[in-house]
Each structure stands twice: as structure tokens, then as C-alpha cells.
Amino acid sequence: MGERRVSKPTVSRLPLYWRSLERRASDDLRYVSSEQLANWTGFKEPTIRRDLWSLGVAGVRGFGYDVATVVLALGRHLGLERQTNVVIVGVGHLGHALAQYPVFATHGMRVAALLDADPDLAGYQIGDAVVEDVDCLEQVVAARDITVGIIAVPADAAQDVAERLAVAGIGGILNFAPRVLVVPDTVMVRNVDLSVELQILAYYLQAAAGPVNPQA
Amino acid sequence: MGERRVSKPTVSRLPLYWRSLERRASDDLRYVSSEQLANWTGFKEPTIRRDLWSLGVAGVRGFGYDVATVVLALGRHLGLERQTNVVIVGVGHLGHALAQYPVFATHGMRVAALLDADPDLAGYQIGDAVVEDVDCLEQVVAARDITVGIIAVPADAAQDVAERLAVAGIGGILNFAPRVLVVPDTVMVRNVDLSVELQILAYYLQAAAGPVNPQA
């Protein structure tokens, strides 16, 4: 009893640790210090130590952390061991770019289906996958054990696709359409939104350029 | 004196307010309540009231907020009034998709240049812009008053491009390459990282599927 009272690490840092170590593990890098990781990822050292600690990774005082151990622990924590099947809905330029993205394979993911509403695209092959009609969404998701959906359709179609994915039993959605999706909370949604990012940049640029006119 | 002691709103919510209102302002929507905004954006009502309040927007008790006023205040705050010139570096499928993205125009942004290292692409037109050689980066940035750079090149080329953009005097970078960029802190970087997002999704899916095996 007396549950250990420790705040979990913010998950979004873990992929960055993983990536910077994975990339260097081949270079004979045996040990890494929190200082090095801080340089490579931009996070603060104590934050990194706390994260690794709460992951259950033991470092060696005076030396640092064993790279292989850390990579393994991160991979286990992030679920990279089990294969995740992904469907990409919408094969415009964006969907096309995503389908070719090399990270899927290295991250325990597989593009199990490409769907589009345009019949002309049907049969078109990208990587290992072939474009199919979006009408097949439900069957495809069920038949291929797909748990993650990537939405790369125009904004107006996004909510509809999201609902169908949710009903089909998907667990997570990565949404590239500039819309807020409403889905049951059994479904986790991450938004990747160019327009939001641009506006945030614009905000900071303006803020840097000069103070906003002083209004109460 | 006695500076008003108020935490600024987390900027990333403002674009979502803006978008959901902008989209509905045409539909004769005059007033909006924090409850409605909560439904449309997924944020909590008190958070929304606080955000609007710290923006200096006065609502009407019992009615809500005047939509036009809110949209205007958000736009001013986000810097949507002044035009921002953007360069997209890397015109693969992703860069191509970004160049065609309709949000630029509506968000006070203009794609002022498209750059790529592949000579075969030079002269290719997308939207209002024509692909030029990446060697021209410095000249183009200076000549066209470009303040934001979008990096859509392969991971290995990203850091190099980022440095050149920084030296050229850019103020903000939107980075789509799966690399942590190291730049002077005069440059603001926002990362849009498919692999990170996928790993985060995978993490939550795994966490939902069942507890991790109990290790100290």
C-alpha cells in the first residue's frame, strides 16, 4: 500500500529521448549522461533524470545511463514492441507524403491501409499499401486489426471520417485536418494543425517585434 | 505601477477560438457563450472566460460575447492583421501539400517562396509560387521580407537548412523534419513531428489496453 506518489513523465518527451538515443546507439555510444541528453533534446537535466528514474531505469553515478537499457525501457514504455496497424484516410499530397514516411517501420508501425473517396486513386500503390475506397473503412479496420487512424482528408470530411473510425473501434486518431473532432472518449485524438502552428508562430513574432498597444 | 498579475492565456488555445468563431461568424452568429465555445473547442468554460478576459474582451452578462469583437481581438492578438511572408524549404509531397494549403491566405500569410535542392523542380509552379533553387535561400529571404520558414526537407538536411534560415534573419521556423533543431534563441521553433505523435498515440493505446507489467 502507500502508493508511490510520483508524477508520471510528460509522455511527449519520451519519443525525443528515444529518437536521439536510437540514432546514436549504432555509433558505439555506451553511456549517456543527463547533460548530453539535455543538449540533444533541449530539456533540462533534472527533468531528464526524473523522467528516466520514473521509467525505472537505473543510472550509474559518475557515469550516466546505459544507452541500450534506456532505449529498451523507452521502447517498452512507448509500446514500440507490439506492432501497431495504421490506416491513412485521404491520399492527397499530404496522405501520400505520410504513406511514404520512413518512420513507420522503425517505430513498430505498419501502414495497413490507404483509403480515399476518389475512385481514380483506387489501386494506386504507395510503399507496401494500395489505395482502396473509403467505403471499405469499417471492414478494413476490423479485418486488419487496425488501431490507429490518420485523417488526411479535407476539413469538411474530417468529422465524418472520425465518427466512422470511432464506430469501427479504432483506439487513436492522428488528425491533420484543421477541425476540432468530436469523438467518444474511448478514442484518443492528437491534432497536427498547420494553421494553429502558424498562428502561434505569428503570435510570438509579433510579440517579439514590439509590445502590443497598451489597452487596459 | 502594480502590474496586473494575470497569467497570460496559453497561446495555443487562441487559434482554436479564432477558427471556430471565424467559421460561424458568417452564419449570422452574433453572440457566443463560454459554454458554446467549450463545446466547440473542448476547453473548459472557466478557462475560456479567463482567456477572453485577459485578452481584454468584455462579455455581456446573461448573453455571452459579441462574436465580431472576439474575432477581432483574437486576430489582433495573433497578429493576423499584418501579412507574414513564408518560405517553404523542401518541395516533396509534404512541401507540395503545404504549399497548396488553403489556410495561408485566410490567416494573413503568403507563401512567398518555394525552395528545393532538386534542379528538376525549378520553375514548377504551385499556387502563386514557383519553385526556386535552395541556393537562393539567403537572397530570397532578405528580398521578400520573409519572417517564417517551413522546413519540409529530409531529416538529414534539416539542421543545415535551419542554420541558414537563422543566419538569414528568419524569426520563426515550423519544422516538419523528425530532428531536434539547434538554433539561436532569437529564432522560435515549433515542431510538427509525425513520429512523435504516433509514439504518443501508441503509448496511450498500450496504457489503455492494460497496465504495464508491475516493475518497481
Next chain:
DNA sequence: TAGATTGTTAATCGATTAACAATC
């Protein structure tokens, strides 16, 4: 040993939220 870096607590910080008086 001397030097370095971890492990871990406690303090800090900032953002979110509950709650309710104010008032349209």
C-alpha cells in the same frame, strides 16, 4: 581518493478549475 553524475526531496512556478458574487 578525487571527480563526476545520479537519485530524490522540497520549493517553485504556472496553469487550470471551482465557486459564486455581480449584473445584464
Next chain:
DNA sequence: TAGATTGTTAATCGATTAACAATC
């Protein structure tokens, strides 16, 4: 007036960070 919704404080919450003892 009655009903609704804002304005704003205070409490809560969680994450970040400073700091330093522990120890390889």
C-alpha cells in the same frame, strides 16, 4: 423580476526545477 452568464478570486493541481546528499 427571473434567468442566465460573465468577471474574478481563491484553491487546486501538476509539472518543473534547484539543490545537494549519495555513491559509482
